[in-house]
Amino acid sequence: MARGRKPKKMSPARYGLYGLLVISATFFLTPLYVMxxxxxxxxxxxxxxxxxxxxETVTFDAWIKAWSSACTGVTCxxxxxxxxxxxxxxVVSVIISVMLGAVNGYALSFWRxxxxxxxxxxxxxxxxxPFQAVIYPLIVFQREIGxxxxxxxxxxxxCIFGMPIITLIFRNYFASLPEELFKAARIDGAGFWQIFVRIMMPMSVPITAVAVILQTTGIWNDYLLGLVFGGRDNQPMTVQLNNIVTTSYGVREYNVNMAATILTAAVPLAIYFLSGRFFVKGIAAGAVKG
Structure with missing residues (x-):
């Protein structure tokens, strides 16, 4: 069985690098451990x-209460x-914004x-x-259209606030692809949507993963837009988490607060852990080129 090259002896610089990584990991993981x-x-x-x-005694009562019976204002x-x-x-915002951003980036790259x-x-x-500068005009506009x-x-x-960055990401990626593919498809008689669906999208899986990750984490972690535009019936987890943590009556249950915080952050953490390699691959494939 073939064996790789025997690793070289550890140098002082490498020891220092590993030590710095351990210190950094400890610094960032300590709050999560406490939670x-x-x-x-x-x-x-x-x-x-x-x-x-x-x-001393492990109990999941705080998690159960945070999920099903903690008070978020007048409701529990x-x-x-x-x-x-x-x-x-x-889900709805990511699908719409990523698809529109992909079409915009494709059109801006090849259809001059x-x-x-x-x-x-x-x-x-x-x-x-800054999205804070246009919140009021958007409120008025949405009020007028109901x-x-x-x-x-x-x-x-x-979708509005995600469109610029998603368009920029896809445009830079498509601009890095060989233009000969586009010209050959045009010579064969393919139109705008045929080229986009059959050629561009199958080649843009890595950058699509980048766009999905960025949009998912950004939208899931949003607080201000959800508070202002969500209304009482569509408040996201971040708004309800704030209502739990900042409650000013009764006993302040820190264990419930910590459990609710972890539950709120679980989805973005899972996305990064499960798709981190796709994110790095997409970035390297052209997300920051152009």
Missing amino acids: IVTSLKTLDEVRLGKLFALP EGISPGFVNSVQIT YRGANVLFGILVMGAFV IFGSLAGIVMVH
Whole structure:
């Protein structure tokens, strides 16, 4: 059986690099450790103040209460309704924004129509406009068309704010592909949508994964837009988590707060852990080129 080259002796520089990585990992993982062990303790044990100590008796009561019966204002249904709202908002917003961004990036890369560069410049500028500056005009606009405070309203807002960066990502990726593929398809008689569906999209799986990850984590972690545009019936998990943590009456249950926080962050963490290699591959394939 063939064997690889025997590793060289560890140098002082490599020891220093590994030491720095261990210190960095410890720094960033310590808050997560505290959250997990606190969520597994009883409230009486939490009050002892032993922050880093392992729980004497592991219990999942805080997790059950955070999910199903913690109070988020006047209702005590936990964050499970917010989870359903976040899933609906995220899935619909990601599908629409990624598909529109892919079509825009494809059109701006190969179909050089008059004013394409101007439109691309406007889209790039839109990526740097603080969304706080346009919240009020969007509120007025949605009120006039009758979708303010609805699922359609919050989805539209996320698609608008995600469009510039997603378009930029796809445009730079498509611009890095050989133009001969596009010209050959045109000679064979393929049209706009045939080239996009049969050639461009199958080749853009890595960059699509990047766009999906960016949009999913950004929309799921959003608080301000969900609070303003979601309405009472479409509040995401982040808004309900804030209502649980900042409650000003009754006993402050830190174990429940920690469990609710971990449940809210579980989806983005899972996405990064499961699809991290696709994200790196997509970035290397052209997401930051151009």
